Amino acid sequence: MREAACKDIYRGTAIMTAINEVTDLTVEGDVAVITLNSPPVNALSAKVRQGLYDGFKAAGADAAAKAIVLICDGRTFIAGADITEFGGAMKGASLPEVQDMMENSPKPVVAAIHGTALGGGLEVALCAHYRVAVPSAKVGLPEVNLGLLPGAGGTQRLPRIVGAQKALEMMTSGQHVPAKAALAMGLVDELAEEGKLRETAIAFAKKCVAENKPLVKVRDNNTKVEADRANPDIFANFRKANARKFRGFLAPEYNIRCVEAAVNLPFDEGLAVERKLFMELMTGSQSAAQRYAFFAERAAQKIPDVPDDTALIPVNKVGVIGAGTMGGGIAMNFANAGIAVTIVEVKQDALERGLSTIRKNYERTAARGGLTAEQVEERMGLISGSLDMNDLADKDLVIEAVFERMDIKKDIFTKLDAICKAGAILATNTSALNIDEIASVTKRPEAVIGLHFFSPANVMKLLEIVRADHTSKEVIATSMKLAKKIGKVAVLVGVCPGFVGNRILFQRQREAQKLVLEGAMPWDVDRVLYDFGFPMGPFAMSDLAGLDIGWVKEKSNGETIRDVLCEMDRRGQKTGAGYYDYDENRNAKPSPVTEKIINDFIVKSGRNPRKISDEEILERCIYPMINEGAKILEEGKAIRASDIDVVWEYGYGWPVYRGGPMWYGDQVGAAKVLEKMKEFQGAMGDDFKPSALLEKIVAEGKTFADL
Ligand code: 3H9
Numbered sequence: 245m246r247e248a249a250c251k252d253i254y255r256g257t258a259i260m261t262a263i264n265e266v267t268d269l270t271v272e273g274d275v276a277v278i279t280l281n282s283p284p285v286n287a288l289s290a291k292v293r294q295g296l297y298d299g300f301k302a303a304g305a306d307a308a309a310k311a312i313v314l315i316c317d318g319r320t321f322i323a324g325a326d327i328t329e330f331g332g333a334m335k336g337a338s339l340p341e342v343q344d345m346m347e348n349s350p351k352p353v354v355a356a357i358h359g360t361a362l363g364g365g366l367e368v369a370l371c372a373h374y375r376v377a378v379p380s381a382k383v384g385l386p387e388v389n390l391g392l393l394p395g396a397g398g399t400q401r402l403p404r405i406v407g408a409q410k411a412l413e414m415m416t417s418g419q420h421v422p423a424k425a426a427l428a429m430g431l432v433d434e435l436a437e438e439g440k441l442r443e444t445a446i447a448f449a450k451k452c453v454a455e456n457k458p459l460v461k462v463r464d465n466n467t468k469v470e471a472d473r474a475n476p477d478i479f480a481n482f483r484k485a486n487a488r489k490f491r492g493f494l495a496p497e498y499n500i501r502c503v504e505a506a507v508n509l510p511f512d513e514g515l516a517v518e519r520k521l522f523m524e525l526m527t528g529s530q531s532a533a534q535r536y537a538f539f540a541e542r543a544a545q546k547i548p549d550v551p552d553d554t555a556l557i558p559v560n561k562v563g564v565i566g567a568g569t570m571g572g573g574i575a576m577n578f579a580n581a582g583i584a585v586t587i588v589e590v591k592q593d594a595l596e597r598g599l600s601t602i603r604k605n606y607e608r609t610a611a612r613g614g615l616t617a618e619q620v621e622e623r624m625g626l627i628s629g630s631l632d633m634n635d636l637a638d639k640d641l642v643i644e645a646v647f648e649r650m651d652i653k654k655d656i657f658t659k660l661d662a663i664c665k666a667g668a669i670l671a672t673n674t675s676a677l678n679i680d681e682i683a684s685v686t687k688r689p690e691a692v693i694g695l696h697f698f699s700p701a702n703v704m705k706l707l708e709i710v711r712a713d714h715t716s717k718e719v720i721a722t723s724m725k726l727a728k729k730i731g732k733v734a735v736l737v738g739v740c741p742g743f744v745g746n747r748i749l750f751q752r753q754r755e756a757q758k759l760v761l762e763g764a765m766p767w768d769v770d771r772v773l774y775d776f777g778f779p780m781g782p783f784a785m786s787d788l789a790g791l792d793i794g795w796v797k798e799k800s801n802g803e804t805i806r807d808v809l810c811e812m813d814r815r816g817q818k819t820g821a822g823y824y825d826y827d828e829n830r831n832a833k834p835s836p837v838t839e840k841i842i843n844d845f846i847v848k849s850g851r852n853p854r855k856i857s858d859e860e861i862l863e864r865c866i867y868p869m870i871n872e873g874a875k876i877l878e879e880g881k882a883i884r885a886s887d888i889d890v891v892w893e894y895g896y897g898w899p900v901y902r903g904g905p906m907w908y909g910d911q912v913g914a915a916k917v918l919e920k921m922k923e924f925q926g927a928m929g930d931d932f933k934p935s936a937l938l939e940k941i942v943a944e945g946k947t948f949a950d951l
Contacts, residue, residue, distance in 0.1 A: 258270040258271060258272045258277075259271070261302065263278075263295050263298045263299045263302065264291060264294060264295045264298065265291065265295075266280060266281055266282040266291050266292055266295045267279070267280050267281075267292070267295025267296060267298070267299045268281075268299075269299050269302055269303060271303075271306055271308050271309050272446060273446075273450070274308060274309060274310040274311065274450070274453065275309065275310070275311050275312070275313055275446045275449045275450060276302075276303035276306055276309035276311070276312045276313070276351075277312075277313045277315060277442070277446065278296065278299040278300065278303060278312065278313070278314050278315070279315055279316070279317055280292060280295065280296065280314070280315070280316045280317065280322065281316070281317035281318060282295075282318075283318050284318070284319070285318075285319070285320050285322075285323035285324075285359075285360075286316045286317075286318060286320060286321065286322045286323060286365070287322065287323055287324055287325065287326035287327070287364075288322060288324065288325045288326055288339060288364045288365070288368070289326040289328075289329060290326075290329065290334075290335040290336040291336070292322070292326070293336050293337045293338065293339055293341075293342055294336035294337045296314075296337070296342045296368075297336075297337035297341055297342050297345065298337075299314075300312065300342065300345045300346060300349065300353075301345065303351070304345070304349060304350075304351065309351065310351055310453045311351050311352045311353075311354065311449035311450065311452055311453050312349065312351055312352070312353045312354070312449070313353075313354045313355075313356055313442075313445045313446055313449050314346075314353065314354070314355050314356065314368075314369075314372065315355075315356040315441065315442055315445060316356075316358070316359070318359075319359050320358065320359025320360050321355070321356075321357045321358055321359050321360065321361040321365055321369070321381070322361060322362075322364065322365030322368055322369075323359070323360050323361075323362045323363070323365050324362045324363030324364045324365050324386075324387075325339070325363060325364040325395075325396075327390065327535055327538065327539075330526060330535065331526075331527075339364060339367075339368075339396045340396065340397075342368065342371075343367070343368060343371040343396060343397060344371075346368070346371040346372055347371040347373075347461050347463065349373075349459070350459070352373050352374065352449060352452035352453065352457060352459055353371075353372040353373050353374075354372055354373070354374045354375070354376060354445050354448050354449045354452070355368070355369035355372035355374070355375045355376070355445075356376050356377075356436070356441050356442065356444075356445035357369060357375060357376065357377035357378070357381045357383065357423070357432070357441075358377070358378045358380070358381050358441050359381060359382075360381070360382045360383070360384070360420060361377075361381065361382075361383045361384075362382075362383070362384050362385070362386055362420070363384075363385060363386060363387050363394060363398070364394075364395075364396050364398075366383050366384065366385060366394075366398060366431075367385075367394055367396035367397055367398040367401070368396070369383070370397070370398065370401040370402070370405075370462050371397070371401075371462075373452070373457075373458075373459045373460045373461070374433045374434075374448060374452065374457075374460065375431065375432045375433050375434075376432070376433065376434045376435070376436050376441065376444055376445045376448050377423040377426065377427075377432045377434075377435060377436065377441075378423065378435070378436050378437070378438050378439075378440075378441050379422075379423050379424060379435055379438060380423070380438060381422075381423040381426075382420035382421060382422055382423065382426075383420070383421050383423070383426050383431055383432070384414060384418060384419055384420040384421055385398050385399075385402060385414055385415050385418070386418035386419075386420070387415075387418070387495070387499075388415060388416055388417070388418045388493075388495045388496060388499055389418040389534065389538070390495075390531060390534050390535050390538060391493070391494065391495045391525055391528070391530040391531030391532075391533065391534035391535065391901060392495060392522065392525050392526060392531050392534075393415065393495060393498050393499045393502055393518065393521060393522055393525060394415065394499075394502075394518075394522075395518060395519065395522030395523075395526070397463075397515060397518070398415075399411075399415065399499065399502035399503060399505070399506060399514070399518045400463065400502070400505070400506045400511055400514040400515055400518060401462040401463060402414065402415065402431075402506075403468065403469055403472070403503050403506040403507065404462050404463070404465045404466065404468055404469055404506065405429065405430050405431055405462060405465070405468070406429045406430065406431065406468070407468040407469075407471070407472060408468075408469065408472040408478050408479075408503050408506070408507050409472075409478055409482070410429060411503050411506070412478070412479075412482050412499070412500060412503050415499040415502075415503065416486065416490070416496040416499050416500065423435060433448075434448055463511045464511075469506055469507045472507045473507050473508060479500060479503075479504055482500065483497075483500060492777045492899055492901060493530065493901055494525060494528065494530050494901070495525055495530065495531070495534075498521045498524070498525055501517065501521060502514070502517060502518045502521060505517040505518065529901075529911065530901035532903075533900065533901050533902055533903035533907060533911075534900055534901055534903075536886070536889075536903050536907055537889065537890075537893060537900050537903060537904070537907075539886075540886035540887070540889050540890050540903075540904070540907075541733055541890055543884065543886055543887070544733070544734070544735045544736070544883075544884075544886065544887045544890045545724060545728075545734070547720060547721075547724070547736055547883065548883065549717070550717045550720050550721050550724075554717050554718060554720075554721035555718050555721075556718065556721055556722045556725055557640060557667060557669060557718055557719070557722040558640060559583065559640040559641050559669070559722060559726055560583065560584070560640055561583075561584050561585075561586075561638060561639045561640050561641075562575075562578045562583055562584070562585040562586070562639060562640065562641045562642070562643070563585070563586050563587075563588060563635070563636040563639035563641070563642040563643070564585060564586070564587045564588070564642070564643050564645060565587075565588050565633075565636075565642065565643070565644045565645060565646055565656060566587075566588075566589065566644065566645040566646040567587045567589045567594055567595050567597065567598025567599065567629070568594075568598065568645065568646075569601075569699060569700070569701075570645040570673055570697060570699060570701055571587060571598060571645040571646075571673075572587070572598045572599075572601050572602045572605075572701075572702075573697065573699065573700050573701025573702040573703075574643055574645055574673065574695075574697050574701045574702075575587050575602065575627055576602055576605065576606075576623070576627075576701070576702035577697075577701065577702055577730040577731070577732070578626070578730060579623040579624075579626040579627050580623060580702070580730065580731070581729050581730045581731070582626070583626070583729075583730075584626050584627075584628075585626060585627055585628075586627075586628045586629070586630055586635055586636065586639065587599070587627065587628070587629050587630070588629075588630050588631070588632070588633055588635065588636060589629065589630075589631060590631065591631070592631060595629045595630075595631060596629075598629070599627065599629050602624070602627060603620075603624055605702065606620040606623055606624065607620060633659055633660075633663055634663055636660065636663055636664055637663050637664060637665060638665060639664065639665075639668055640667075640668055640669065641668065641669040641671060641726070642660055642664060642668060642669070642670055642671065643671045643672070643673055643695055644656050644657070644660070644670075644671065644672045644673060645673040645697075648674060648675065648676060648677060650677055650678075650681065650682070653672060653674065653677060653682050654681075654682060654685045657670060657672075657682050657683070657685050657686050657692070658685045658686070660686070661685070661686035661687055661688065666688075667691075668691065669691055669693060669719050669722065669723070670686065670688070670691050670692045670693075671692070671693050671694065671695040671723070672692070672693075672694055672695070673694075673695055673696060673697055674694060674696070675696055675742070675743070675746055676741055676742050676743070676746060678739060678741075679692065679693070679694045679710055679712040679739050680712045680713050680714075680739055682712075683712050683713075683714060683715075689712065689713070689714035689715075690714050690715060690716040690719065691716070691719060692712055692714070692715060692719075693709065693710065693711065693712065693715045693719050693720065693723055694708070694709065694710025694711075694712070694739070694743070695707060695709060695710075695723060696708035696709075696710060696743060696745075697732075698745075698895045704894070704895065705731070705732055705733045705894040705895075706732065706733055706735070706745070706890075706891060706894035706895035707727045707732035707733065707734045707735070708734075708735055708737050708743050708744060708745060708891065708895070709723045709724060709727065709734050709735065709736050709737070710736075710737055710738070710739060710743055711736055711737070711738055711739070712739055713739070720736065724736065733890060733894045735882075735887045735890050735891050736883060736887070737881055737882055737887070737891070738879070738880060738881035738882070739881075740876070740879065740881045743881070744873075744876055744881060744882050744887070744888055744891045745891045745892065745895045745896060747872060747876065748869045748872045748873055748876070748888070748891075748892070748905065749869075749896060750872075751868040751869045751871075751872045752782065752865045752866070752868070752869055753782055754868075754931065755864045755865050755868060755931075756769050756781075756782040756783070756865060757805075758864075758928075758931075759856060759861055759864060759865075760783075760805065760842055761805075761842075761845060761846060761849065761851075762846075762851070762853065762854060762856060763846065763852075763853030763854045763855065763856055764856040764861055765834065765838075765839060765842065766781075766783035766823040766824070766834075766838065766842075767781075767783070767823075767824070767834045768856070768858075768861060769781055769782065769783065769861055769865070770782065770783050770784050771858075772858045772861040772862050772865075773861075773862075773865060776862060776866075776899070776902070777898075777899025777901065777902055778896075778897050778898070778899065779897040780897075783822075783823040783824070784823075784824065784832060786806075786816065786822065786823065787816040787817050787822035787823055787824055787826075787832070788816065788817055789816065790815055790816045790817075790818060791806050791809055791810050791814070791815045791816045791822050791823075792810050792815045792816075795807070795810045797810075797811075805838075805841055805842060805845060808841050809822060809823065809838065809841065812837075814837070814838075817830055821835065821837070823835065823838050824838070825837070863920050863924075864924065866905070866908070867909075867917050867920050867921055867924075867932075868921070868931065868932060869905045870905050870906065870908070870909035870917050870938075871917065871921055871932070871934060871935050871938055872935075873885065873888045873905050873906050873909070873948075874909075874935040874937040874938040874941075874948070875935040875937070876888060877937055877948075877951060878935055878936055878937040884951065885906035885907075885948035885949060885951055886904070886906065886907070886949070888904065888905060888906050889903055889904020889905065889906050889907050890904065891904075892904050892905055906948040906949075907948075907949070909948055910947040910948050910949055914938060914941050914942045914946075914947060914948070915942045917938065918934050918938050918939065918942045921933075921934045921938070922934060937951075
């Protein structure tokens, strides 16, 4: 019993009964209030389920209580099942037991929602007879992002409220629907004023009693699904419209099947379909990888020697040097987050071009309905241009985004050191250069850090934050926090050529090029990597980016396949031909011209082209990446294996249902990767030299995840 606390927490004379360590019950007038408090997100752990079960039982048995409110303490309503408990033995009350007790309660049950009611959290709320939420609350069924489907009746109840089409959209995107929209959809019954959730929910519960409102069971509401039954095309159309987006993933299709079941079967039979498909996904490799990715992303935010309470540098004014594609994209991130940003260029026309590209980008988003015209102006209003570096004097953070040339970067940092105020963060967007060398020209190397954005910088989620030898903890902590504010997923890495992402990419690119000189065609390599789950293969990617990036006509001497293609003006999609031939709609076709160029190269090298299996293509491209990841860990350039996976998921399109290169290495088995690397090394040399760490974990029977 925590009566003393109760008087402070709850108004009036209500007596609080502790149900267990995370749940308590007060009876306020004739309303029983069950309060759940299980930080950080009130996930449905065994303790929480048991607390809810016992709470509803006690509330049901309390003769004074005529209605029941379920509310949560802390930052949020229940954010879902406790993912950390998946795969373990089931303890305590089950979720269906809790839900049955709520739904079948003879006393009206009201769920009071703040923060996020997600997954199992929303599924619990859907078993209440009514839902009240504050406007800032959001609801959703995001299980698909964990490679799952809602497994506690959500797939059957949601369509009964919002109809099949909306349910499909919500469940396959995992979107969090704001309370106002949820009210319009019928998912929420009443909005409470911000900060007044508790009293509003209690008042609502009293009203239910006073007005003898019906005890609404969503499961019995068949009007919407019956209407959907008359329109069976919904599902085929939805599958077709989203085929590209869902490619490779199991969970979206399984979610669709559940909604089909909701429409075509009685509730309990639909529930059985949901149960079966949920278990299939839960025990499968895709969900394991996606759940791993969820925690990997969060682990990456933790820097062992930079404590959570490290002082942060306020960042209200940002400067960006360079109005090119990168500089412009970087600037947009800050404007999007409401932070004023000044772009400095050397020439007026370059500056104007850069600013007008930014405007065009915003206007394109507005034309698609992503922004209002007002928001475009608001954001443009936060971006100013200048030709004078002295305008950076009052900035809290300056990000240099100019050519990848050490002499230019050093010159800029020497000037920044002289111009910028004390305490400013001086960042470089270099993707490969040595940041210690850049920092060495300043008298404040502790202020220098790498902020490596990926192109297009306003879209790509990854931010590699590069810690140099002298970068201070405050600068690291501030950069990590700022990344979150501008919607990026940050990963802290160390200084080495290409840092983590590009260093690993180099391995794949090298092997792709070598494979082509041994007899595989670019489309063979691309197909294998596409089927593995990458959005596109390396050659299709080159064609998209333009083969002439970094190619200099005057210096080209036909030494590489790329040289020859560029000399023939086959510079990629933009010229209608590159490695592939393109039709007027930019559809790619394998090119006989490219094939001939490649075969000529092979003949010239005195080799015979050989038939290369898909298996070899995959192993040759992927295993050296895993091996390079091991070298990066060995050298301490990434904090943990999962950080490497986060880099590859968000920066390079590694399919999340395969976790990331290091996770994949663990699934294949480090021993197999090592064995293949040795075999390739024997046949093809030291490009395949196994890392000492790979050898070590195999010898010790460990995995990368164990490190
Ligand atoms: C489900 O419900 C299945 C059911 O249908 C069927 C059951 C039969 N479990 O993200 P944050 C931790 S599946 C365990 O940094 P934010 C997280 O790891 C679930 N832990 O905060 C972190 O820990 P740490 C469906 C969880 O404010 C801490 O909480 N639900 C869970 O940026 C803070 O998290 C979802 O998929 C969990 N479910 O965002 C929702 N959720 O501090 C998943 C979070 O040690 N969660 N943690 O690193 C989220 O989307 C976000 O966490 C949320 C808060 C939006 C709630």
